[in-house]
Amino acid sequence: MNASVEKVTPYDQFNLPIPEDHFPEQGMSARAAAALVISEEWTDTNPMLNMSSFVTTYAEPEAMETAHRNIFKNYIDHDMYPHLFAMETRMVKWLHQLWNGPKDVEPYGTATVGSSEACMLAGLAHKWNWRTRRQSEGKDATRPNMVTGGNVQIVWKKFLRYFDVEPRIVPLKPGNYRLTAEDLDQYVDENTIAVVAIAGQTFTGEDDDIQGIHDWLDAYEKKTGHSIPMHIDGASGGFVNPFLYPDYKWDFRLPRVQSINASGHKYGLTPPGLGWVIFRERKVFNEELVFYVNYLGGEMPTATLNFSRNGFQIAVQYYQFLRLGFDGYKRVMQHTLDNAIALRKILVDSGYFTIMNETQRIPVVAVTLDSKITKFNEFDVSNKVREKGWVLSAYSMPPNAEAVKSLRVVVRPHINRNVAQILGNDIIGACRFLETHGGNATPPKLHAHATEKSSPAKC
Ligand SMILES: *Cc1c(COP(=O)(O)O)cnc(C)c1O
DSSP: OOHHHHTOOHHHHHTOOOOSSSOOSSOOOHHHHHHHHHHHHTTSOOGGGBTTOOSOOOOOHHHHHHHHHHTTOBTTOTTTOHHHHHHHHHHHHHHHHHTTOOTTSOOEEEEESSHHHHHHHHHHHHHHHHHHHHHHTTOOOSOOEEEEETTOOHHHHHHHHHTTOEEEEEOOBTTBOSOOSTTGGGTOOTTEEEEEEEBSOTTTOOBOOHHHHHHHHHHHHHHHOOOOOEEEEOTTGGGTHHHHOTTOOOSTTSTTEEEEEEETTTTTOOOSSOEEEEESSGGGSOGGGOEEEEETTEEEEEOOSOSSOBOHHHHHHHHHHHHHHHHHHHHHHHHHHHHHHHHHHHHHHTTSEEESOSSOOSSEEEEEEOTTOOSOOHHHHHHHHHTTTOBOEEEEOSTTOTTOEEEEEEOOTTOOHHHHHHHHHHHHHHHHHHHHHOOOOOOOOOOOOTTTTTOOOOO
């Protein structure tokens, strides 16, 4: 054996340089490559401690095995993986029923990469439906607009810009962080393709005033003859409301609600890469948006923005629905909410914080420092608890509530009461330290682009 080869130990291999600006010329051993990748992962946040994200970070071993078994299945290839497609189709019906869709219709919907793709598809359907209707009435169909609150997630601003729909964004104000019917008369008109209302918003976790908006649109139709549909962005609330608040009408029970999206990878409890969009009935998803592609021996409809994508999330979502059932989701969401309420109480009782979301639906705790605290701000608290490993979002609210800064904790199912207590203590410990030593964090400058300055990308 060549002596020089023997002398190359793993220590030498792990120390190989990584090229910055050219493609690696020669390969290396599997162990060396893995060691290099792992060493770059070390200082990334531990996903479990990422309290700023809604996205699932825990799954049972059986769910992980399901993911591994399915990881090489291309979702779009229905011909090769008809049973993965059958799982998706069945889950579309389940969600349509869970969200109280009418019984006598053909449910329609699809799995997507996340709520973003789901929102885009819903937005497109409403744009197409609006245009078809306007054209059939011989009216101008060139100036579509969409009405949302200033609390919308960035995806809606993307949709509006990418698909050329005029943004009509109702600003927030200090003390009110949700879309209500109050100012709608200044925003809604005959060119409004839909009003988007959120169930479980990213900033404070609250729901928009869905019923109030619905009633306002009913009155508007009576007055003007313009019937305007609603889309519900239930990215988070879609997997909380049905289980915890069965009597609360946020969904297809309201006739104007024509489409709903939710993130399977948030409270749907699937690893990242899954969203859902469900339509009230088949005809809401405009047929012109459906493509029929030739697969081996057959025609397959496709109506997603992506073509190839990983299919494992669908199998895992199916596992979770079967594993937990309605009863299991209800229990998981209840304990998660209880832990959020416990954390909220610890923070409010400390005297440092005021709660921002009076109505607590999804398990999000959004607080702002009490106005008497001047020596440090929410960004200082976020930086300080980072020393303990926690990642907490601090942010300035969107216009016209920019003066309000917020600290947000997204409580997810893996946070048990014990961990909520430790986190609460660490946050209060950080406040005590900052009270003595002062803070110096300045809120990050927001992007200056006119339509985007209100959009920190909250997930
Ligand atoms: C997370 C979120 C989105 C975007 O969803 P992804 O699943 O991250 O693509 C849209 N709207 C709301 C309200 C969200 O919370």
